Amino acid sequence: MKHNNIKSVVIVGGGTAGWMAAAALSKSLGTKDINIQLVESEEIGTVGVGEATIPHIKYFNRLAGIEESEFLLHTSATFKLGIEFVNWGKLGDSYIHPFGPYGVDMQGVHFHHTWLRQKHKGTAKPVDEFSLPGLAAKAGKFQHPRPDLTSSPLGTMDYAYQFDAALYAKLMRKVAEERGVIRTEGKIVKVKQNPANHHIDSLELDNGSIVSGDLFIDCSGFKGLLIEETLKTGYEDWTHYLPCDRAVARLTERLPELPPYTRATAKKSGWQWRIPLQSRTGNGYVYSSQFISDDEALASLNADLDTPVIAEPKFLRFKTGIRKQTWNKNVVAIGLAAGFLEPLESTSIHLIQTAIARLMTNWPDSSFNQPDIDYFNRKTYAEYEKVRDFLILHYYATARNDSPFWNYCRTMEIPKSLEERIAIYKENARLYRDDLELFTPVSWFAVFNGQNIEPKRYHPLADILDDNSLELRMAELHRATQRCVEVMPSHEQYLKDVCK
Numbered sequence: 001m002k003h004n005n006i007k008s009v010v011i012v013g014g015g016t017a018g019w020m021a022a023a024a025l026s027k028s029l030g031t032k033d034i035n036i037q038l039v040e041s042e043e044i045g046t047v048g049v050g051e052a053t054i055p056h057i058k059y060f061n062r063l064a065g066i067e068e069s070e071f072l073l074h075t076s077a078t079f080k081l082g083i084e085f086v087n088w089g090k091l092g093d094s095y096i097h098p099f100g101p102y103g104v105d106m107q108g109v110h111f112h113h114t115w116l117r118q119k120h121k122g123t124a125k126p127v128d129e130f131s132l133p134g135l136a137a138k139a140g141k142f143q144h145p146r147p148d149l150t151s152s153p154l155g156t157m158d159y160a161y162q163f164d165a166a167l168y169a170k171l172m173r174k175v176a177e178e179r180g181v182i183r184t185e186g187k188i189v190k191v192k193q194n195p196a197n198h199h200i201d202s203l204e205l206d207n208g209s210i211v212s213g214d215l216f217i218d219c220s221g222f223k224g225l226l227i228e229e230t231l232k233t234g235y236e237d238w239t240h241y242l243p244c245d246r247a248v249a250r251l252t253e254r255l256p257e258l259p260p261y262t263r264a265t266a267k268k269s270g271w272q273w274r275i276p277l278q279s280r281t282g283n284g285y286v287y288s289s290q291f292i293s294d295d296e297a298l299a300s301l302n303a304d305l306d307t308p309v310i311a312e313p314k315f316l317r318f319k320t321g322i323r324k325q326t327w328n329k330n331v332v333a334i335g336l337a338a339g340f341l342e343p344l345e346s347t348s349i350h351l352i353q354t355a356i357a358r359l360m361t362n363w364p365d366s367s368f369n370q371p372d373i374d375y376f377n378r379k380t381y382a383e384y385e386k387v388r389d390f391l392i393l394h395y396y397a398t399a400r401n402d403s404p405f406w407n408y409c410r411t412m413e414i415p416k417s418l419e420e421r422i423a424i425y426k427e428n429a430r431l432y433r434d435d436l437e438l439f440t441p442v443s444w445f446a447v448f449n450g451q452n453i454e455p456k457r458y459h460p461l462a463d464i465l466d467d468n469s470l471e472l473r474m475a476e477l478h479r480a481t482q483r484c485v486e487v488m489p490s491h492e493q494y495l496k497d498v499c500k
Helices: 015-029 057-064 068-075 111-121 132-139 165-178 294-303 348-361 370-396 404-411 416-428 441-450 467-487 491-499
Strands: 008-012 035-040 078-080 082-086 094-098 160-162 182-185 188-193 200-205 210-212 215-218 235-237 246-253 262-267 270-276 280-287 314-317 321-323 331-333
Touching: 008 015, 008 210, 015 035, 015 057, 015 165, 015 348, 057 068, 057 160, 057 348, 068 160, 068 165, 068 491, 078 491, 082 132, 094 132, 094 441, 111 441, 111 467, 132 467, 246 294, 270 294, 280 294, 321 370, 348 370, 370 404, 370 416, 370 441, 416 441
Parallel strands: 008 035, 008 215, 035 182, 082 262, 215 331
Antiparallel strands: 078 160, 082 094, 188 200, 200 210, 235 321, 246 280, 246 314, 262 270, 270 280
């Protein structure tokens, strides 16, 4: 049996996406029989404002062979138990999308059905009080999950991180280069294609050197140097559904106490993020240029900062959507080169991670089998589409009518796939999770309930328990969750202990 194995991989662009790809490929493939080279230019730089993540980042760090304490020290990281959403359903509202379940499932149905039954009776406590990560986040507390405690809420909670993306890329670079990845400094001035099949053959750098490869991974950011500027792949624009197309980011001093969660505050023409790190605070305003100018956005951001500024503002322009093919010929686009979904639910780094994993699963040989490529593209599109729908829900499920931006969001046409989800939940509170879908029923419920979408009824199985048993179980579950929070150390102290 003949194998036409890939002998050389060229990664175009560093930053988070490029160095994550380099670290993962060098770990999985090694560099003995395959040459992995990364081309980047210090002159060009990277976007580098994404700092919040979701729990899956822990698995990537393990794959890369990075100890958590090392990661925390090198990236100025803090722990993250969820995202607080302020003013999204209506002004004055606040809820947390937690990294972990609400309560426990009963009688074979999701917990939220049982809670809805109790709410209908008028005896329910706020559902956030049944979420250990949500309560701990608001209390400023943290400890690692205890999966060995199967009957405790501590056994079910999860967490992610908030960190400096530039420092994370440096850590990935260190790991990759230690494993034999070759870094080449230089700007790409010319891309040479094979005249027969139009695959990329080589890159010419500004110093005259030539970099050849079999497989090219495009991590060149929004411009998509190979996937778009060279191969003219095309882009599917989702701005109609996600109208924010700009952001202004600004760093401020460290918060006095480090909260273990990210905050997303809805504003008149978009929303503002706050991400607490050990060394500083990341802030930014994501907005729609149709409804507010850059100067007005910066003024609004500056007015709502919690600590003094330590850097000049950084403006970004983007277009939400996805390449029509994220793998085209012998080029695989990863990160911003593949597509962009705004940072509302901290999915950017996760989408880099899953793209790398999907590439490894469908690793090609030099024949570049088209059915493999088509499968990769279908799965990537489906993943982006489902994340897109979840993000749209935040904007669409609002009662706000205090600005033209929110009037647009509240009344815009939405995808049929999201329309169906909302209709099912409104009727019977049912939630489901499709194949390869990132967000769980718990996540969907957090937004539906947090933004005041009320179902007509709950699952019939939630009525199996008699009223007295229901009240006893819910009361004990509530007490157990409260006790767990009470015994947790502060996030600040826990972080110091781990970093020692």
